[in-house]
Structure formats: structure tokens, C-alpha cells
Amino acid sequence: MTATNETQSVGQDAARNSEVSGAEIRLEGVVKRYAGQKTPAVDSLSLTIPAGEIVMLVGPSGCGKTTSLKMINRLIEPTSGAISIDGKDVRKQGHDELRRHVGYVIQGGSLFPHMTVEKNIAIVPKLLGWDASRISDRVDDLLDLVGLDPAKYRKRYPRELSGGQQQRVGVARGLAADPPVLLMDEPFGAVDPITRQRLQDELLSIQRELRKTIVCVTHDIDEAIKLGDRIVILQEGAHVAQYDTPENILAAPADDFVSDFVGSGSTLKQLSLARVNEIDLADWTTAAVGDSAAEAIRKAQTVGHDAVVVLDNRGRPVAWPWLRQLRNEDRIPSYDPEKLHTLDSRATLNDALDTMLTSSHGGAVVTGDRDQYLGVIDFTSVTDHMRTLEQQAAAATDGQARG
Amino acid sequence: MWQFITDRSDQIVYNTLQHANLVIQAVALATVIAVALAVLITRVPRLSGLANALSAIGLTIPSFALVGLLLPLAGIGATTAFIAVTFYAVLPILRNAVVGLQGVDKTLLESSRGLGMSELTSLWRVRLPLAWPVILAGVRTSMQMSMGIAAIAAYVLGPGLGGYIFTGLAQIGGANAVNYAVVGTVGIVIVALLADLLLLLLGRLTISKGIRA
Ligand SMILES: Nc1ncnc2c1ncn2[C@@H]1O[C@H](COP(=O)(O)OP(=O)(O)OP(=O)(O)O)[C@@H](O)[C@H]1O
Ligand SMILES: [Mg+2]
Numbered sequence: 300m301t302a303t304n305e306t307q308s309v310g311q312d313a314a315r316n317s318e319v320s321g322a323e324i325r326l327e328g329v330v331k332r333y334a335g336q337k338t339p340a341v342d343s344l345s346l347t348i349p350a351g352e353i354v355m356l357v358g359p360s361g362c363g364k365t366t367s368l369k370m371i372n373r374l375i376e377p378t379s380g381a382i383s384i385d386g387k388d389v390r391k392q393g394h395d396e397l398r399r400h401v402g403y404v405i406q407g408g409s410l411f412p413h414m415t416v417e418k419n420i421a422i423v424p425k426l427l428g429w430d431a432s433r434i435s436d437r438v439d440d441l442l443d444l445v446g447l448d449p450a451k452y453r454k455r456y457p458r459e460l461s462g463g464q465q466q467r468v469g470v471a472r473g474l475a476a477d478p479p480v481l482l483m484d485e486p487f488g489a490v491d492p493i494t495r496q497r498l499q500d501e502l503l504s505i506q507r508e509l510r511k512t513i514v515c516v517t518h519d520i521d522e523a524i525k526l527g528d529r530i531v532i533l534q535e536g537a538h539v540a541q542y543d544t545p546e547n548i549l550a551a552p553a554d555d556f557v558s559d560f561v562g563s564g565s566t567l568k569q570l571s572l573a574r575v576n577e578i579d580l581a582d583w584t585t586a587a588v589g590d591s592a593a594e595a596i597r598k599a600q601t602v603g604h605d606a607v608v609v610l611d612n613r614g615r616p617v618a619w620p621w622l623r624q625l626r627n628e629d630r631i632p633s634y635d636p637e638k639l640h641t642l643d644s645r646a647t648l649n650d651a652l653d654t655m656l657t658s659s660h661g662g663a664v665v666t667g668d669r670d671q672y673l674g675v676i677d678f679t680s681v682t683d684h685m686r687t688l689e690q691q692a693a694a695a696t697d698g699q700a701r702g
Numbered sequence: 703m704w705q706f707i708t709d710r711s712d713q714i715v716y717n718t719l720q721h722a723n724l725v726i727q728a729v730a731l732a733t734v735i736a737v738a739l740a741v742l743i744t745r746v747p748r749l750s751g752l753a754n755a756l757s758a759i760g761l762t763i764p765s766f767a768l769v770g771l772l773l774p775l776a777g778i779g780a781t782t783a784f785i786a787v788t789f790y791a792v793l794p795i796l797r798n799a800v801v802g803l804q805g806v807d808k809t810l811l812e813s814s815r816g817l818g819m820s821e822l823t824s825l826w827r828v829r830l831p832l833a834w835p836v837i838l839a840g841v842r843t844s845m846q847m848s849m850g851i852a853a854i855a856a857y858v859l860g861p862g863l864g865g866y867i868f869t870g871l872a873q874i875g876g877a878n879a880v881n882y883a884v885v886g887t888v889g890i891v892i893v894a895l896l897a898d899l900l901l902l903l904l905g906r907l908t909i910s911k912g913i914r915a
Binding site: 372374382395396397398399400403405409411412414422423426456457458472689 | 781809810814815816820823828831832910912913
């Protein structure tokens with residue numbers, strides 16, 4: 300199987316490729332007691348993580364999230380208990396061999412500063428003995444997957460990248476050898492909120508394509524709700540307070556600890572569960588970089604649009620200029636895509652509102668797999684949808700009260 | 703003075719090359735030894751106190767004394783000079799190598815393990831390259847220091863520019879005393895500068911652009 304062929308076809312059609320490539324992880328009675336500790340950091344944790352899902356580990360600081368995560372790839376050896384990936388006991392494999400097949404991504408990306416982006420991503424494929432041309436193709440493909448132009452970023456050093464870009468390369472490095480399992484420890488902890496939302500959107504988009512088993516540690520319940528197919532809420536000693544889908548945790552917190560942790564305003568949080576793809580997107584006039592500007596303006600005016608969504612040569616939106624900004628141009632110029640704040644189709648309505656508030660268009664551009672342009676979402680459709688959800692929720696509770 | 707130099711140009715060139723050769727080879731070997739020791743020390747923390755003590759004591763042994771100690775073991779000759787110079791050359795490199803290796807970010811080391819690098823791969827591809835600028839700074843210090851020490855060794859043990867300095871000192875008041883001393887000293891300074899330039903160049907070539915200051 301060559302990863303390249305597989306992923307190149309994907310940009311066009313996600314559904315075709317959405318077979319689960321992840322593997323099930325099981326933890327059984329796992330204990331970790333650090334030397335000199337009275338109470339174990341992880342006290343008998345049992346957990347089954349289904350193949351192809353994102354499971355978020357959340358909990359207060361020091362509750363044992365990182366310890367639990369690192370026991371999966373044996374960066375920390377459990378004191379007792381058993382861990383298996385795809386039915387195979389992790390202790391039966393050499394730890395280096397194991398780790399080459401378990402992606403590992405930590406805060407900030409943790410890139411090696413003396414290696415270029417390309418070299419950083421190539422580490423595991425090289426350890427696995429891939430040949431040079433296969434590695435090179437894979438690097439291009441991964442950079443594309445995480446939304447970085449290979450031609451521009453391959454040869455850069457980490458210090459020549461922004462924090463968000465470093466984090467993207469960190470994710471690419473973790474996915475390099477196409478591991479069935481990806482472990483992430485507060486991957487988006489070190490970036491500003493806007494970048495964080497983008498990176499989260501990208502992870503969702505990547506996961507839609509790859510269907511890995513992802514175990515992700517965070518201390519941010521909103522991040523857990525947004526990214527997780529399931530959430531594990533941990534208490535001191537890595538005791539599982541609740542393990543369920545975000546919907547169920549919000550609707551029925553298991554105990555006071557969980558409801559405190561999830562926080563008040565959980566009806567508001569219910570709204571944050573609603574995703575952009577639940578709403579019909581509006582079509583918008585598009586033009587490609589290099590097209591005739593006059594032609595684009597004419598097209599927009601016939602349908603009454605006052606702006607044009609500009610797509611690059613791979614169909615990714617890069618800008619949303621007003622018509623008056625294009626009047627002096629002969630051809631549609633190229634833009635820095637970093638400046639356009641887009642939404643992934645799996646972004647939450649909360650994210651959508653945040654994004655729209657910072658946009659002068661009163662709307663936002665929505666993207667799908669590999670940042671392909673999907674359409675535009677506007678303020679009224681989001682608020683309408685939220686109102687409908689609220690009415691449904693009210694009707695449901697009414698019904699419960701009466702029945 | 704000019705006459706003095708042209709009369710002996712062949713011999714001066716020979717001695718200069720001999721001096722440079724001795725020092726560069728000694729420092730090269732010292733680098734290998736120092737880095738190997740530093741790797742050992744940073745793996746076994748208990749050794750680091752021992753290493754510090756040894757290098758402190760080492761630096762206080764006068765070079766003449768060391769040469770004297772080595773004579774019965776290695777005899778008179780280039781080998782003894784080489785051992786003596788190497789011994790001193792190790793010390794500054796060792797200190798920098800330990801600092802450099804210990805200074806590598808622990809999360810990067812954990813990442814390298816997390817990606818499935820073996821200890822050795824991680825050392826070779828992560829720790830050494832990241833510590834290299836600091837190690838190389840130690841090599842430069844060591845190179846400068848060794849130039850002087852080689853002069854002393856050469857006086858006792860054979861060819862090299864050191865011989866000129868001591869000939870000059872021994873003949874104070876004599877016809878060519880100043881000439882000898884000046885040729886020896888200036889020769890060493892020039893060799894030292896050239897060697898330093900070479901090391902700077904080596905740095906440009908071997909320190910990754912991603913971590914160059
Ligand atoms: N190497 C270690 N030696 C001893 N104790 C440790 C070690 N690492 C972690 N601990 C302790 O184990 C407990 C769990 O630590 P862990 O790092 O897993 O917490 P965490 O949930 O990831 O916290 P945070 O959200 O702050 O990252 C803490 O009490 C911590 O102090
Ligand atoms: Mg942690």
C-alpha cells in the first residue's frame with residue numbers, strides 16, 4: 300500500500316476513503332505508582348477505546364492524564380495492569396518498534412530545531428527504512444494534509460515557522476508512518492485561541508479522512524466536547540468519573556464532580572455541539588487566482604454579491620475580497636491564505652459565531668477535506684438554527700415534564 | 703631579522719607544520735575522547751562530580767611536570783608530546799560537552815524516544831547535533847590552549863615552534879636571541895589564528911542552520 304496514492308484521491312471524495320484505519324486500545328487495571336509516592340498517580344484504570352474514534356482525556360491538573368497516555372506507548376512503564384493495541388499486548392513488542400507504530404504529538408509540536416520540516420517529518424519513515432522517494436512523496440502529502448504548501452515549507456527550520464505551523468508539522472510528524480493510533484498531549488495548548496480553533500478544525504478534517512484511533516489529553520472541556528467522539532473525565536488518581544459521548548455527558552452528568560467540571564450553562568454548551576455542517580451553506584461567487592477580475596466582478600454583480608471568494612489552484616479559499624478591492628486589478632491576485640479565517644464543516648456553531656464576529660462580511664467561508672471550498676455560512680442562518688435547537692430542547696423538556 | 707628567517711625558511715616551515723600537525727591531531731583525538739566521556743558522564747550522573755574533580759586537578763598539574771611524569775613511560779619523542787597535549791586538550795572540551803549535552807531540552811529527548819529512536823540514534827541524531835555548538839566552542843578554547851602547551855612539549859621532546867622560543871631564552875644577549883624568540887612566538891600566534899579560522903569554518907559547515915546564532 301502506498302500512502303501517497305491513497306491520500307491523493309482523497310481531497311475530492313472523503314466518503315470513499317473513510318474506512319477505519321485505527322486500532323482498538325484496551326487498558327485493564329492499569330496502575331502507575333511513581334517511586335516514593337504514597338498514592339498511585341494512576342490507580343487501576345480500565346478503558347476501551349474503540350477503533351477509529353477520538354477519545355479525549357480531560358480532568359484537573361495532576362489527575363494522571365499524561366501518565367495514562369504515556370503508558371500506551373511505554374514512555375512510562377505501568378506498575379501493573381495490561382495495555383493492548385489491536386489485541387496485542389504492548390509489552391510483547393520492543394518499545395522502539397511499538398513507538399514507531401504509535402504516533403505521538405505533544406504541545407508545541409516539539410520539533411527538532413536543527414532539522415528542517417522535511418527531516419522532522421521523515422524521522423519515523425526513515426527509522427522504518429522507507430526508500431528516499433517514498434519518504435519524499437509522503438512528506439509532500441502530509442504537508443498538504445495539514446494545510447502547509449510543501450514547496451514553501453519543506454526546507455524551513457522550525458524557528459522559521461509560527462507556533463501554529465510548528466504544531467501542524469508536529470501532527471504531520473506523528474502521522475508520518477501512517478500509524479493506526481495517534482497519542483496527543485495538550486497538542487493545542489500553546490497557541491492563541493484563533494489558531495487553536497483552526498488547528499482543531501484541521502484535526503477534525505484530517506480525522507474524517509484517516510479515521511485513526513486518537514487519544515488526546517486536554518484540560519479544556521470545550522475542546523473535549525468539540526473534538527471528542529467520546530470523553531473520559533478523570534479524577535485524581537485517574538479514576539474515571541464518566542466515560543461517554545459529549546452529548547450524554549452534557550445531558551446527564553454522572554455526578555457532582557462531572558457537572559462541576561463541565562460547568563454551568565450546559566444548555567449553551569449543547570449549542571456548541573451543533574456543527575456547521577448541520578446548516579445549509581449558501582453558494583457564493585468564486586474566482587480562481589489569475590482569473591480575469593472584470594469577469595469575476597460581472598459574475599458577482601449578476602447574482603447580487605458584493606464580494607468574491609478567491610480559490611487557489613487547488614480549490615482552497617484564500618481570500619474574500621470586496622468587489623471594489625478588485626476593480627483596479629486586471630487579474631485576481633494571489634493572497635496569503637493565513638489571513639482568511641475559514642471554518643471546517645465540523646466546526647461548532649460557537650466557533651462559527653466567533654469567526655463571523657471578526658469578519659466584516661457577517662459570514663464565514665466553510666471548507667471540507669483538505670481545505671476544499673464548500674460554501675459560505677451567514678449570521679442569520681446560524682442564529683435561526685440555534686433558535687430552532689433551543690425550541691426543540693424546550694419542547695423536549697416540556698414533554699418530559701408533562702409526560 | 704628577514705635574513706634570519708630566509709636563512710632558515712625550510713626549517714621554520716617544517717617546524718611550523720610540525721607544530722600545527724601535533725596540535726590539530728591532539729585536539730581531534732581529545733574531542734573524540736571528551737565527547738565519549740561526556741556521554742558517559744551524562745548517562746551516569748554519579749560520575750559528573752568525579753569528572754569535575756579530575757578536570758580541576760588536571761588543570762593544576764603544570765605541563766612541565768606532566769611531561770616529566772610521562773617521560774619514563776613513553777620516552778623522549780613525539781609520542782610523549784602528543785600524549786601530554788591531548789591530556790590537556792581534553793579538559794575544556796569535556797567541560798563544554800557535559801554542559802552542552804545536559805542543556806538539551808528534556809522534552810525533545812522524550813519526543814525522540816516517543817518517535818521510536820533507540821538511545822544511540824537519539825544520541826547521534828538529536829543530542830550531539832544540539833550540543834555541538836557548545837562542544838565546538840570548547841574545541842576552540844582547547845585549540846588555543848594546546849598551541850601554548852605544545853610549545854612547552856616541543857621544547858622538551860622535539861621539533862615544533864616551541865624550540866625557537868626556548869633557544870631564544872637560553873641565549874639571552876646573544877646575536878639571534880630575539881630573532882629566535884620572535885619567530886617562535888609569532889609563528890605560534892599565526893598558527894593559532896589559522897586554526898581558529900578553520901574551526902569557525904568547520905562550525906559554519908557542521909552547525910545546523912536551524913540552531914546557528
Ligand atoms: N516522573 C514523575 N515522578 C514522580 N511523580 C510524578 C512524575 N510524573 C508525574 N508525577 C505525579 O503524578 C501525578 C499525575 O501526573 P500527570 O503528569 O499524569 O498529570 P496530568 O493529569 O497530566 O496533569 P497536567 O494537567 O498538569 O498535565 C501528579 O501528582 C504528578 O505530580
Ligand atoms: Mg499533563
